[in-house]
Amino acid sequence: MxxxxxxxxxxxxxxxxxxxxxxxxxxxxxxxxxxxxxxxxxxxxxxxxxxxxxxxxxxxxxxxxxxxxxxxxxxxxxxxxxxxxxxxxxxxxxxxxxxxxxxxxxxxxxxxxxxxxxxxxxxxxxxxxxxxxxxxxxxxxxxxxxxxxxxxxxxxxxxxAARLPRRVLTMARRWYGDIDGLLHLVARAAWQPAALAVAEVQP
Amino acid sequence: MTTASLSLVCPAGTPAALDAAVEAGADAVYCGFADATNARNFPGLNFSPVEMRAAVARTHRAGRSLYIAINTFPRAGEEAIWHRAVDSAAEAGADAVILADLGLLAYAQATHPSLRLHLSVQAAASTPEAIRYLAQTFGVQRVVLPRVLTLAEVTELTAAVAPVETEVFAFGGMCVMAEGRCQLSSYVTGQSPNTHGVCSPAGAVQFRREPGGDVTARLGDVTIDRHPAGAPAGYPTLCKGRFRANATTGYLFEEPTSLNAAEHIPGLIRAGVRALKIEGRQRGRAYVARVVGEFRRAIDAAVTGGFTVPDLASEMEGGRATAGAYDRRWR
Known part of the structure; x- marks a missing residue:
C-alpha cells in the first residue's frame, strides 16, 4: 500500500x-x-x-x-x-x-x-x-x-522528452501548473473554516 | 562579486553545488576531499584530487576563491593521509586550506610556505591569546570562530586579533558541543567528526516507521528519537536526540534547530568581521543556491540600503531557527 x-x-x-x-x-x-x-x-x-x-x-x-x-x-x-x-x-x-x-x-x-x-x-x-x-x-x-x-x-x-515538440511540453507544463494552482486553492478553501476556528481560540 | 568588506564563504559537497554557489554570488567556496580529512566525510560526497583541480580552475575563472577544508585531526600512525591532502590542496592551487590540527598546521607551513592558512572552527580558538599564538607560530591568517560567542565578544575579539581576520558562521547546522572535542558520536558508533570526519555515520543510522505511524530514529543500538509522522525532524545526532530523564521526555542537549544570524549582518560588518560562513557541504545544490542567493542579497543590501532578514525557514533543521550565541544574554 x-x-x-x-x-x-x-x-x-x-x-x-x-x-x-x-x-x-x-x-x-x-x-x-x-x-x-x-x-x-x-x-x-x-x-x-x-x-x-x-x-x-x-x-x-x-x-x-x-x-x-x-x-x-x-x-x-x-x-x-x-x-x-x-x-x-x-x-x-x-x-x-x-x-x-x-x-x-x-x-x-x-x-x-x-x-x-x-x-x-x-x-x-x-x-x-x-x-x-x-x-x-x-x-x-x-x-x-x-x-x-x-x-x-x-x-x-x-x-x-527531447523528441517531443517543445509546444507540447510547454502546454503540458502550463496545464499541470493551472490544475495544481486550482487544487491548492481548493485545499486552502477547505481548511479555511478550521483555520478560522483555530484563530478564534488562539489569542 | 564583493560589494561589502564582508566576504561570503559558501559550502560545496559536489562540483554541481560549487557551480550553484558561484552562480548565486559566493565570494569563496569551501570543499573537501572524499576521505576522513574533512569534517563532512559522507558517502557519495566531496571531491577527488582531479575534481578539486577542475573546481579551483572554474572558481578562479569566475573570479572567486576556493578554500579546502582539511579540518579533522590525523589519526596516530596515519598522518600521511592528511599530509597528502595538504599537498593535493597546494597542487590544486587552492586559495587557502582550513586546518584544525597543530601538527598539520606545522606541516603545511613547513612544506608549502606560500599556502594561506585558515584555522578551522574545529580548533575551537576563542581567545586573543590562542589566536595570536597560532598566528605567530604557524602564520594563520584567518580564524573561523566557534559558535559560542556573542556579537559583542566577536566584535571585541576581531579588534584584538587584527590583522588576523575573523570568519563567523551565519547559517546552517548548529553544533552545540565544544567544536573538535565532541565525543558523542564516537561514544555510540566508534566514529567521530574529529578523526573520521563524520558525525552520526550513515551506516549507524536507522529510521523505522512504527505500526501506529510514529517514526523511530536509531543511532547504533541507541534510540535517539520517536515522534509522530509529519512532525518536523532534525539530523539523527545524539545531541539533538529526545530522551526520558526523571520521568520527563525532552531534548536533553539541544532541540533540532538551524543557526540563522542574518539579522546580525549589519552588526558583523561594523564589527570588522572579514567573512560570513554558510554551513552545509552535506546539503543539495538547491539549498546552496537558495541560501547563498539570499545571503548575497542581504549582505549587499546591508551596504547599499534596504536590508531585510531573508526567510529561509524551509531549509532549516526542525523547521526552526535561532541566532544562537550571537543573542546570548547569559554568561
Whole structure:
C-alpha cells in the first residue's frame, strides 16, 4: 500500500490521477496497468536513456553493487524498484498490493518531490526535515544515491522528452501548473473554516 | 562579486553545488576531499584530487576563491593521509586550506610556505591569546570562530586579533558541543567528526516507521528519537536526540534547530568581521543556491540600503531557527 492514511500526500494533480487509478481500474493505462508491461517497458527505456546520458553519475553509483531502492511516490498506486548498478541495473514498476522485492532502502515522497530531488531542484535534507521525504533502510546507500544524483545535471524534459515538440511540453507544463494552482486553492478553501476556528481560540 | 568588506564563504559537497554557489554570488567556496580529512566525510560526497583541480580552475575563472577544508585531526600512525591532502590542496592551487590540527598546521607551513592558512572552527580558538599564538607560530591568517560567542565578544575579539581576520558562521547546522572535542558520536558508533570526519555515520543510522505511524530514529543500538509522522525532524545526532530523564521526555542537549544570524549582518560588518560562513557541504545544490542567493542579497543590501532578514525557514533543521550565541544574554 503506497498511500498511507496516517500521512496523506498533498492535494495535487498526481494525487487525483492516483485516486482515479484506484477507483477506475478498467480504464486503460490506469490502475494495475500502471505497473503492467507497457509501464515496465517505459520505465526501463527512461532508465536506459538516463544511463546513456549520465555516464559519470552511474560510475559514481557503481559502489552500490546489487543494492536496490524501493521508490514510493506516495500519491500514486505504484512503486518502483530502482537498481542503479550491479549485474542487471534498471527501474521496474510494482503494482500497489504486490509484494515488493527486497530492497536496501525505501524512499517515500509525493511524486513532485521525488522528481524535484532527481533534478536537483529540491534539497533532500529540507524535504526530510519537513517530513515530505521518508527514508527507511540502508542510509549509507541512500546518501550515495542522493549525493550522486544531486551532483548530476538531470533535466527530465531534456533527457527524456527531447523528441517531443517543445509546444507540447510547454502546454503540458502550463496545464499541470493551472490544475495544481486550482487544487491548492481548493485545499486552502477547505481548511479555511478550521483555520478560522483555530484563530478564534488562539489569542 | 564583493560589494561589502564582508566576504561570503559558501559550502560545496559536489562540483554541481560549487557551480550553484558561484552562480548565486559566493565570494569563496569551501570543499573537501572524499576521505576522513574533512569534517563532512559522507558517502557519495566531496571531491577527488582531479575534481578539486577542475573546481579551483572554474572558481578562479569566475573570479572567486576556493578554500579546502582539511579540518579533522590525523589519526596516530596515519598522518600521511592528511599530509597528502595538504599537498593535493597546494597542487590544486587552492586559495587557502582550513586546518584544525597543530601538527598539520606545522606541516603545511613547513612544506608549502606560500599556502594561506585558515584555522578551522574545529580548533575551537576563542581567545586573543590562542589566536595570536597560532598566528605567530604557524602564520594563520584567518580564524573561523566557534559558535559560542556573542556579537559583542566577536566584535571585541576581531579588534584584538587584527590583522588576523575573523570568519563567523551565519547559517546552517548548529553544533552545540565544544567544536573538535565532541565525543558523542564516537561514544555510540566508534566514529567521530574529529578523526573520521563524520558525525552520526550513515551506516549507524536507522529510521523505522512504527505500526501506529510514529517514526523511530536509531543511532547504533541507541534510540535517539520517536515522534509522530509529519512532525518536523532534525539530523539523527545524539545531541539533538529526545530522551526520558526523571520521568520527563525532552531534548536533553539541544532541540533540532538551524543557526540563522542574518539579522546580525549589519552588526558583523561594523564589527570588522572579514567573512560570513554558510554551513552545509552535506546539503543539495538547491539549498546552496537558495541560501547563498539570499545571503548575497542581504549582505549587499546591508551596504547599499534596504536590508531585510531573508526567510529561509524551509531549509532549516526542525523547521526552526535561532541566532544562537550571537543573542546570548547569559554568561
Amino acid at each position: 503506497s498511500l498511507d492514511p496516517t500521512d496523506p500526500p498533498p492535494l495535487s494533480p498526481v494525487l487525483l490521477a492516483g485516486l482515479a487509478a484506484r477507483v477506475l481500474p478498467p480504464l486503460p493505462l490506469l490502475g494495475r496497468p500502471l505497473a503492467g508491461p507497457v509501464a515496465a517497458r517505459l520505465s526501463q527505456m527512461a532508465f536506459d536513456r538516463l544511463q546513456r546520458r549520465h555516464e559519470a553519475l552511474f560510475q559514481r553509483l557503481a559502489v552500490l553493487g546489487e543494492r536496490a531502492f524501493l521508490v514510493d511516490p506516495s500519491d500514486l498506486p505504484v512503486r518502483f524498484l530502482l537498481r542503479p548498478a550491479g549485474v542487471r541495473p534498471g527501474l521496474w514498476p510494482i503494482a500497489d498490493g504486490d509484494a515488493p522485492p527486497p530492497a536496501a532502502a525505501t524512499l517515500r515522497a509525493p511524486l513532485a518531490a521525488l522528481l524535484a530531488l532527481l533534478e536537483g531542484r529540491a534539497d533532500g535534507d529540507s524535504l526530510f526535515f519537513s517530513r515530505q521525504l521518508m527514508i527507511e533502510g540502508d542510509m549509507e546507500a541512500v546518501l550515495v544515491l542522493r549525493n550522486a544524483v544531486d551532483g548530476a545535471d538531470i533535466t527530465l524534459e531534456r533527457d527524456l
